[in-house]
Amino acid sequence: MHPFVYNANPGRVIFGPGSHSLIASEIQAMNAGKALVLATPSQSEAAHRLSDQLGELSAGVFDQAVMHVPIETAKAGIEAADKMNAGCTIAVGGGSTIGLAKAIALETGKPILAVPTTYAGSEMTPIWGLTEEGVKTTGRDPKVLPRTVIYDPELLVTLPDFITGPSGMNAIAHCVEALYAENANPIISMMAEEGIRAIGRSLENAVKQQEDIAARSDTLYGAWLAGASLGAVGMALHHKLCHTLGGSFNLPHAEVHTIIIPYVTAYNTLAAPDAIGRVAKALGVEKSEDAAGALFDLNTAIGAKMTLSELGMTEADLDKAADIATRNPYYNPRPITRESIRRLLDDAFHGRRPNVDQ
Missing domain, CATH: 3.40.50.1970 (Rossmann fold)
Known part of the structure; x- marks a missing residue:
């Protein structure tokens, strides 16, 4: 311990x-x-x-x-x-x-x-x-x-599907980030893993069966755990990128979190294998290397927008975004370079399936 x-x-x-x-x-x-x-x-x-x-x-x-x-x-x-x-x-x-x-x-x-x-x-x-x-x-x-x-x-129950899905993925992103935070601890990690599990098992039903109170309750329970987890530990690369894309390019908050989290998960997999392994376990896949793909597949299942270009970002914006995101970076388990973040943003812009970066 x-x-x-x-x-x-x-x-x-x-x-x-x-x-x-x-x-x-x-x-x-x-x-x-x-x-x-x-x-x-x-x-x-x-x-x-x-x-x-x-x-x-x-x-x-x-x-x-x-x-x-x-x-x-x-x-x-x-x-x-x-x-x-x-x-x-x-x-x-x-x-x-x-x-x-x-x-x-x-x-x-x-x-x-x-x-x-x-x-x-x-x-x-x-x-x-x-x-x-x-x-x-x-x-x-x-x-x-x-x-x-x-x-x-x-x-x-009246929350539209196009809001429900990204909002739930936003909560999952909080949990993922809490697991590899600089000041992560075993209590919050238990909460974060349970939050991912609760949302992962319920979000598709909450999106597709709007009045399913059981699915709504499970997703809301997971969101509570996600918020509590984020509130108790620090933020890392994922939130830095989302704050950059939202604040500097006025992109919608939840949709940005939805698109970015699979790519940051892939980026950090080798640097934080235990944390990402817990993400994989909560989502029902075997290996930490599969966690990013599982998040990507969940985005697909809920019908979420999958690319930054769909949110109105232009390819010309990617260089500026990479500059801002790496100027005063948050803590992250894997070192941050402008080149690697520019490549991550390009993948998210085009919606490529995330790969664990060697």
């Missing part, structure tokens, strides 16, 4: 069908005053409906959350929370909405009640991200960790 340090993140989790009915009582229990309901423009109607249901517990609605949390949106959200005298926020939605709640908490300390409606996992991490002038910056601060998280699979 290698020496390790394990830090448990605080937080309250409520899991199960129908648990969204507890939002009002959980806001009262937080004892932080009225709540500002946050949403994206597309979820504005649902946010106003929740605000109406909360009555005097609601301070109002701010429905301008967008992906990658532009600094301008964060400032507008902070101003809205102050103007409406909100003491806390409710983030009902995916990573964009929860990311905005974190930006508000980072600046003001206002606690968060998170009710995820995707499988992003951000609700379980103390990680925040802000994008300014095309560059996404991330950091960690316990202030942004939601005070309470309500996981209700009933809220995800």
Whole structure:
């Protein structure tokens, strides 16, 4: 057993069908005053409906959350929370909405009640991200960790297949990265492996049988473990590439994670054989060298987009992306070179089946 340090993140989790009915009582229990309901423009109607249901517990609605949390949106959200005298926020939605709640908490300390409606996992991490002038910056601060998280699979039965699939793969990517993190430890590794197993066995059904509550529950359970895993350990190459592609090229967050994770898994297989071996085991394949292919095949099974070109990236962007991703690299078990990352991005751009790089 290698020496390790394990830090448990605080937080309250409520899991199960129908648990969204507890939002009002959980806001009262937080004892932080009225709540500002946050949403994206597309979820504005649902946010106003929740605000109406909360009555005097609601301070109002701010429905301008967008992906990658532009600094301008964060400032507008902070101003809205102050103007409406909100003491806390409710983030009902995916990573964009929860990311905005974190930006508000980072600046003001206002606690968060998170009710995820995707499988992003951000609700379980103390990680925040802000994008300014095309560059996404991330950091960690316990202030942004939601005070309470309500996981209700009933809220995800209307999640379209084209969102469900990439969102689930985003969660798997968190688990994969946690297994070979610089500060990985056996507790988090158990959680990460179980997260991959839970999502791997359920995601295709969640995509193809939209109202399958059992599949939705398993995928949501895996996403919880994924977020908790990512929140407890550091990030590596996969997240650096995704932050680069999302923040600097405005590519959709979950779809980028979906496309990139098989290639980073292949890239790190020989440098982290035990970690990638656990990925393989969780996905039901025998050898660590097969893990990247299993992830690629799962992407195919759920009908995900398989190439960066499908997301709107151009071949001319690849050099810039490689430069940004290798300028200030995150820790990674295999050394990072500009040439190797440029080659990885080219494979992801064209959607070639990943090969373990010797």
